[in-house]
Amino acid sequence: MELRDIEIFLALAKELHFGRTAERLHITTARVSQSIRKAERRVGGRLFERNSRNVWLTALGEQLRQDLSVGYRQITEGIAKARAAAGTVSGALTLGTMGPMAHTIKPILGLFASSHPNVKLRHREVQPPAPLELLRSGDIDVALLWLPVHEPDLTVGPVVHASDVLLMVSAGHPYAQRESICVEDLGDHCAFLPGRLPTSMQAAFQPFHTPSGRPIPRGPQPSTWHEILGLVTAGQGVVGVAQDAALFYPWPGLAFIPIRDMPPVRWALVWRTADESPLIRALSYAATTAHRSTGS
Template identity: 75%
Template sequence: MELRDIEIFLALAEELHFGRTAERLHVTPARVSQSIRKAERRVGGVLFERNSRRVRLTALGEQLRGDLSAGYRQITNGIAKACAAAGTVTGTLTLGTMGPMAHTIKPILDLFHSAHPDVELRHREVQPPSPLDLLRSGDVDVALLWLPVREPDLTVGPVTHVSDVLLMVSTDHPYAGRDSICLEDLADCRLVGGTTIPAYMQETLAPYRTPSGRPITHSPTASTWQEAVSIVSSGQAAAGVSAEAATFYPWPGIAFIPIRDAPPCTWALVWRTIAETPLIRAFARTALGETSGPLIPGTGLSLAHSAS
């Protein structure tokens, strides 16, 4: 089996969905099906049981996944180490941030530019209702995201900063005149929902239940930050946001209310594990406050930090 076919097989073994696997690897579903048929011919048996409702691994597929996973990691880690040994950090790095959030890590960007002046740093806007989409599509190399991020194909790198959580409401909202609210108050609100955001990520800014267990409504949904702001300003719903939103978006018709008992929002650099490069590791080292020293592939940690 070729390396790409192994990657497709292992991705489908995780996703158990041809469409999601295709999106994750930026290929067509037909390419995924072709690769799996090729693998099944190669091993001489069926690797997946599939029907109109579900896809699941056969016993043979489970065995092959176990046998291939470790070897695949060794190969990709070996390639990463060879790239690092070459010592060349050049090219273009595309950073995904939410609106002007790049300003919050300006010291990191300045230090990175100073240490690697030959690297071109490009910026793309990540949409809060779908924070992982640009990473998965390969349109960004690294994204600045709030935690937690618990995706098997993504590496969570250095933490950059921590923010308070606020409630964004229209100036006509009953909470607009308050100095602060508590999480229990959210049961009396409608919160804007996301589109492709994992539920556990959305819960950081928009919980599904209050501390006492009361349900919190998530409706309507927005696909972009601008849509979310429009929904809030029109009074249809409120939105949980990080404190930076109050600094960057002091728009008429919008108010920001601290949620005094909400856990803080932690931000970190995140990238696709399989797409990790010396350039990404150099950027992560900069965020760690280092300008030298190896980064352990796929972990987001330097050897110095892992030993501490």
């Protein structure tokens, strides 16, 4: 099987829909069907079954998917690494970060810029209440987001940073003078978390229940980071944040309290799977290389 036919087969095995597969790969549905028929002739059996509503893998198709997926990933990663090392990529890439969070990956951006002088790296601000919005709209190519991200249309790249979780409160809040708090304490105060945020991402900073089972109340749903800052400063609620926020936003009206039993939050590069490009792979490779060289 040619590499393109393997790509088509694996895409259809994931999408289980000829139209979505064609759209994802920017080809026609007829090209998808032709490629699958060709693959079936080559292996000597049916790889997919379909009816008027559904497409599903046969046992043979599932076996082939498992056998090919690892090798295909190794091939594409090898090509991406070679291209990145050669510095042959060019064009423009738009990176979305939350406020000054780009500072946390400065070594990665420096390595990427020095390795690819012909690439223009643009920056856009991502709003924490809607971290996936600009990715989904196509306004940015890659975003620096906290994990977990469990979205079927998005690829999570290398982890580039980790941060402890702090509770951001007003300077007059009862917790403001504490050295630390625990998750159980969160059940006593209202938190700001918008409905547009996937629940798994919400829970990374603000669990839905305390360890004893008490619900953690939710308050107003702000649409921007500065709205969150204003609400907290006004004493209208609290919010879990990355420890970096204490460095970037040392406002007189805010206090940041460690949550001692919350696990650190990991940050990674995330992009639309269907729009992965040599530029994105080059940035991902720079992230992996920088992480390996620093040992962080």
